Amino acid sequence: MEDNNLSISKExxxxxxxxxxxYLDTIRKADLMDYAPxxxxxxxxxxxxxxxxxxxxxxxxxxxxxxHRNAYFPMLIPESFFQKEKEHVEGFSPELPWVTxxxxxxLEERLGLRPTSETVIGHMYSKWINSYRDLPVLINQWxxxxxxxxRTVPFLRTSExxxxxxxxxxxxxxxxxxxxxxxxxxxxxxxxxxxxxxxxTGKKTPAERFAGAVDTYSIEAMMKDGKAVQxxxxxxxxxxxxxxxxxxxxxxxxxxKYVHTTSWGSSTRLIGAMVMVHGDDKGLxxxxxxSPTQVVMIPVGPQNKRAAVLxxxxxxxxxxxxxxxxxxTDLREETPGWKFNxxxxxxxxxxxxxGPRDVEKGQVVAARRDTxxxxxxxxxxxxxxxKGLLDExxxxxxxxxxxxxxxxxxxxxxxxxxxxxxxxxxxxxxxxAGWVLAGWCGSDDCEKNxxxxxxxTTRNIPFLPPVGKEICVCCGHKSEHTVWLSRSY
Amino acid sequence: MEDNNLSISKExxxxxxxxxxxYLDTIRKADLMDYAPxxxxxxxxxxxxxxxxxxxxxxxxxxxxxxHRNAYFPMLIPESFFQKEKEHVEGFSPELPWVTxxxxxxLEERLGLRPTSETVIGHMYSKWINSYRDLPVLINQWxxxxxxxxRTVPFLRTSExxxxxxxxxxxxxxxxxxxxxxxxxxxxxxxxxxxxxxxxTGKKTPAERFAGAVDTYSIEAMMKDGKAVQxxxxxxxxxxxxxxxxxxxxxxxxxxKYVHTTSWGSSTRLIGAMVMVHGDDKGLxxxxxxSPTQVVMIPVGPQNKRAAVLxxxxxxxxxxxxxxxxxxTDLREETPGWKFNxxxxxxxxxxxxxGPRDVEKGQVVAARRDTxxxxxxxxxxxxxxxKGLLDExxxxxxxxxxxxxxxxxxxxxxxxxxxxxxxxxxxxxxxxAGWVLAGWCGSDDCEKNxxxxxxxTTRNIPFLPPVGKEICVCCGHKSEHTVWLSRSY
Numbered sequence: 012m013e014d015n016n017l018s019i020s021k022e023x024x025x026x027x028x029x030x031x032x033x034y035l036d037t038i039r040k041a042d043l044m045d046y047a048p049x050x051x052x053x054x055x056x057x058x059x060x061x062x063x064x065x066x067x068x069x070x071x072x073x074x075x076x077x078x079h080r081n082a083y084f085p086m087l088i089p090e091s092f093f094q095k096e097k098e099h100v101e102g103f104s105p106e107l108p109w110v111t112x113x114x115x116x117x118l119e120e121r122l123g124l125r126p127t128s129e130t131v132i133g134h135m136y137s138k139w140i141n142s143y144r145d146l147p148v149l150i151n152q153w154x155x156x157x158x159x160x161x162r163t164v165p166f167l168r169t170s171e172x173x174x175x176x177x178x179x180x181x182x183x184x185x186x187x188x189x190x191x192x193x194x195x196x197x198x199x200x201x202x203x204x205x206x207x208x209x210x211x212t213g214k215k216t217p218a219e220r221f222a223g224a225v226d227t228y229s230i231e232a233m234m235k236d237g238k239a240v241q242x243x244x245x246x247x248x249x250x251x252x253x254x255x256x257x258x259x260x261x262x263x264x265x266x267x268k269y270v271h272t273t274s275w276g277s278s279t280r281l282i283g284a285m286v287m288v289h290g291d292d293k294g295l296x297x298x299x300x301x302s303p304t305q306v307v308m309i310p311v312g313p314q315n316k317r318a319a320v321l322x323x324x325x326x327x328x329x330x331x332x333x334x335x336x337x338x339x340t341d342l343r344e345e346t347p348g349w350k351f352n353x354x355x356x357x358x359x360x361x362x363x364x365x366g367p368r369d370v371e372k373g374q375v376v377a378a379r380r381d382t383x384x385x386x387x388x389x390x391x392x393x394x395x396x397x398k399g400l401l402d403e404x405x406x407x408x409x410x411x412x413x414x415x416x417x418x419x420x421x422x423x424x425x426x427x428x429x430x431x432x433x434x435x436x437x438x439x440x441x442x443x444a445g446w447v448l449a450g451w452c453g454s455d456d457c458e459k460n461x462x463x464x465x466x467x468t469t470r471n472i473p474f475l476p477p478v479g480k481e482i483c484v485c486c487g488h489k490s491e492h493t494v495w496l497s498r499s500y
Numbered sequence: 501m502e503d504n505n506l507s508i509s510k511e512x513x514x515x516x517x518x519x520x521x522x523y524l525d526t527i528r529k530a531d532l533m534d535y536a537p538x539x540x541x542x543x544x545x546x547x548x549x550x551x552x553x554x555x556x557x558x559x560x561x562x563x564x565x566x567x568h569r570n571a572y573f574p575m576l577i578p579e580s581f582f583q584k585e586k587e588h589v590e591g592f593s594p595e596l597p598w599v600t601x602x603x604x605x606x607l608e609e610r611l612g613l614r615p616t617s618e619t620v621i622g623h624m625y626s627k628w629i630n631s632y633r634d635l636p637v638l639i640n641q642w643x644x645x646x647x648x649x650x651r652t653v654p655f656l657r658t659s660e661x662x663x664x665x666x667x668x669x670x671x672x673x674x675x676x677x678x679x680x681x682x683x684x685x686x687x688x689x690x691x692x693x694x695x696x697x698x699x700x701t702g703k704k705t706p707a708e709r710f711a712g713a714v715d716t717y718s719i720e721a722m723m724k725d726g727k728a729v730q731x732x733x734x735x736x737x738x739x740x741x742x743x744x745x746x747x748x749x750x751x752x753x754x755x756x757k758y759v760h761t762t763s764w765g766s767s768t769r770l771i772g773a774m775v776m777v778h779g780d781d782k783g784l785x786x787x788x789x790x791s792p793t794q795v796v797m798i799p800v801g802p803q804n805k806r807a808a809v810l811x812x813x814x815x816x817x818x819x820x821x822x823x824x825x826x827x828x829t830d831l832r833e834e835t836p837g838w839k840f841n842x843x844x845x846x847x848x849x850x851x852x853x854x855g856p857r858d859v860e861k862g863q864v865v866a867a868r869r870d871t872x873x874x875x876x877x878x879x880x881x882x883x884x885x886x887k888g889l890l891d892e893x894x895x896x897x898x899x900x901x902x903x904x905x906x907x908x909x910x911x912x913x914x915x916x917x918x919x920x921x922x923x924x925x926x927x928x929x930x931x932x933a934g935w936v937l938a939g940w941c942g943s944d945d946c947e948k949n950x951x952x953x954x955x956x957t958t959r960n961i962p963f964l965p966p967v968g969k970e971i972c973v974c975c976g977h978k979s980e981h982t983v984w985l986s987r988s989y
Contacts, residue, residue: 047574047624048574048578048620049574052574054571054573055572057569060569060571060572064570080546080550081546081549082546083543083544083549083662085536085542086660087538088538089537092537104603105603106602108576108602109600109601110600111598111601113597113598113648114594114595114596114648124599131536131537135543138534154644155575155643159603171576173572
């Protein structure tokens with residue numbers, strides 16, 4: 012089921028030549044997606060969808076361990092619901108597709124395709140929550156969602172996307188804020204430990220907040236072109252939605268109070284982030300914990316010595332499979348060289364080659380996708396060795412991404428002029444302007460000005476900035492916040 | 501997070517008084533769902549959604565074991581796509597909601613909310629499939645879908661529902677027909693072994709076929725009111741969609757040929773079926789393999805002897821949990837009697853009571869939801885005993901459902917007059933007309949006539965009918981098919 016569509020490049024464009032082109036080449040050649048017949052929508056092909064299934068499993072497990080349960084709310088949201096939280100409707104209505112008719116009959120009220128579900132869930136919570144005994148409500152939903160944005164990029168920004176959205180309600184601000192942080196920390200932990208992507212956790216500026224939130228926190232990741240991807244967000248919503256939807260409860264003190272709510276989301280854009288953080292000119296590189304195939308076995312050598320090689324391949328395959336590894340054998344007719352390239356392009360972390368001489372010597376050859384290194388492994392110790400190797404690759408991929416981020420993070424820039432010089436320098440060099448840690452006075456004007464002058468936007472105000480900045484990079488007044496600036500997806 | 505909405509009956513209406521009312525009372529009191537603010541839509545609350553998650557896991561495992569992979573296709577389908585298969589558009593267009601505008605701007609072409617995805621998937625397959633080497637394509641999708649039907653019943657028939665839809669493409673009819681049967685058999689096996697619901701597998705009549713199918717097969721289950729639920733369908737689509745969407749491949753013989761496709765689906769209506777097959781006047785009764793909670797532990801006895809009871813409860817709880825059982829302890833302040841009723845109503849298969857005398861004697865009391873029986877179990881052997889008991893309950897629930905079906909299946913009816921008499925008799929008796937095995941000449945006229953005269957419709961033509969029928973129940977001519985007739989959801 013290869014995609015033979017002619018619009019795919021024969022070769023993958025090198026990253027240094029055109030990173031966007033490299034990305035589009037890679038995700039199509041690795042068979043992760045295809046364009047759908049509806050504007051801005053994609054098809055998640057099995058190779059791409061399985062990445063999502065593994066991300067889902069990693070997240071879902073942690074959500075459940077922290078007391079959350081899944082539910083499902085209707086996708087269609089009556090127009091009047093959007094009106095109940097003013098900032099929310101302003102934020103989302105430009106991107107809303109509307110159902111206006113059913114089989115020829117006009118609906119009395121238009122129904123929006125959910126861009127996010129605070130409104131309809133708020134409506135339901137107002138029915139379900141009456142007493143402090145009903146709290147906290149800790150619910151998550153896995154669903155499709157719609158945001159009809161002008162510029163779309165496969166996985167990163169599509170008209171329809173898949174995601175999870177958590178929605179919780181609490182007796183007080185403190186508990187709701189704890190929840191907001193707990194979920195941000197789960198995102199950080201999953202993305203760092205499973206996807207091998209280092210992230211900065213921090214607070215969004217007011218201008219970059221979720222529409223209707225009191226505070227928005229995010230995890231932000233650096234792609235190999237130096238741009239940022241917001242990889243997950245967690246919002247403290249205060250009592251804003253509670254007031255919009257009348258979510259009140261009778262507290263222990265017999266007072267009727269508004270609940271405090273949170274919401275938090277992560278989406279299929281994590282697939283795109285994983286591709287852009289780890290991929291290289293050979294194509295995809297997948298972290299072992301997420302890769303659908305962890306080990307691919309390729310028997311090599313002449314036909315007349317094939318039988319012994321295949322028998323040994325089978326033996327090793329079965330021992331790896333029994334050990335719980337996701338392993339497959341490639342027995343197609345193509346040449347070994349073609350297969351090596353193919354599986355490197357598809358990002359499989361470890362390739363095992365077995366030839367007649369390996370059989371004689373009782374060994375296999377393990378090739379690492381991350382370093383290209385080839386290692387001779389005695390067959391008797393193959394299972395233990397490969398398991399350890401996968402852990403090492405997972406860790407190495409994280410460390411490499413961390414080193415790349417460190418190399419492209421700049422903390423010495425104090426003025427707009429320096430920032431412009433830095434960006435101009437990068438454009439004349441490798442094109443990677445990276446991230447700049449800057450002081451910011453906290454004013455919307457300076458934030459806007461930075462964006463207009465440089466194209467850099469505020470990513471987040473990191474909880475633990477590598478250094479503190481004293482003056483605003485824009486106006487030169489006292490800095491209130493140390494903030495990451497960069498281009499972003 | 502109880503639903504305190506006043507519209508829920510205080511008590512569950514007895515099944516014999518009003519089965520529909522019993523159903524609605526039960527699913528709301530057991531907290532499975534709530535009504536959504538959009539016509540015909542429901543909210544799947546955590547207790548209900550977890551049933552779906554367990555059904556999903558059981559199905560998904562088997563789909564993957566038989567070589568299928570999951571993918572995701574866009575939910576919005578351009579209007580022109582529906583036109584490409586004539587019967588398909590006629591079948592589905594009366595129920596389609598349409599997106600006609602995005603943020604105030606009218607779309608050039610209306611987009612339908614998927615009622616099923618043969619069209620958009622056919623379009624993609626025509627791009628992906630070129631050679632016999634690309635076949636078979638074995639893809640499944642878990643998704644939401646929309647059918648705006650007039651009469652809705654929670655879970656069984658809702659405007660938006662959750663389901664899986666498998667879509668496969670094959671080199672020839674034989675292979676596609678094998679796939680159709682393989683998936684029907686998976687549905688049968690999951691529904692019988694996991695949901696403890698006996699089903700009849702068989703072929704739908706031409707009038708009851710999926711819109712655009714060559715042949716539709718189904719599994720049909722009998723509810724406790726004698727009505728049928730179609731619990732899963734598998735379709736052989738021939739080359740109809742292949743022709744509509746130009747899905748062609750170059751075969752080994754160098755000829756360009758149309759693929760043969762199948763599709764198969766099962767949905768959240770399985771939740772409704774499970775409720776209506778096993779529930780009773782106490783409320784839900786859940787089969788142990790699907791029940792979110794398999795064992796609930798309730799410590800009883802006076803406050804002054806509480807410490808020892810709680811310690812023992814904890815000990816048993818941990819040993820059951822370690823053994824992999826889904827167990828919880830109810831420590832709320834309510835009386836034991838209230839709790840017993842509550843957990844019976846929620847359908848938990850086994851309740852364990854521990855009181856001071858049980859602690860002294862080194863035992864617990866296990867109460868079965870399916871039979872009401874109470875059993876004294878020595879604490880040392882509790883894990884082994886409870887595991888065995890859950891298996892026994894699972895089997896007993898299946899056997900009970902099988903016996904109920906046998907009691908309400910009638911094979912002695914040969915004419916329309918006899919059928920009417922049978923139905924009239926049931927209406928004056930317990931109201932359960934059940935299923936009638938009838939001969940059918942195969943004509944649409946007789947099928948229509950039976951429906952108009954009796955309200956009974958054809959369910960399916962079972963592969964292994966309990967007896968063969970010689971003459972058509974309607975016209976008296978030679979029977980071509982032995983068919984199940986009943987009322988249905």
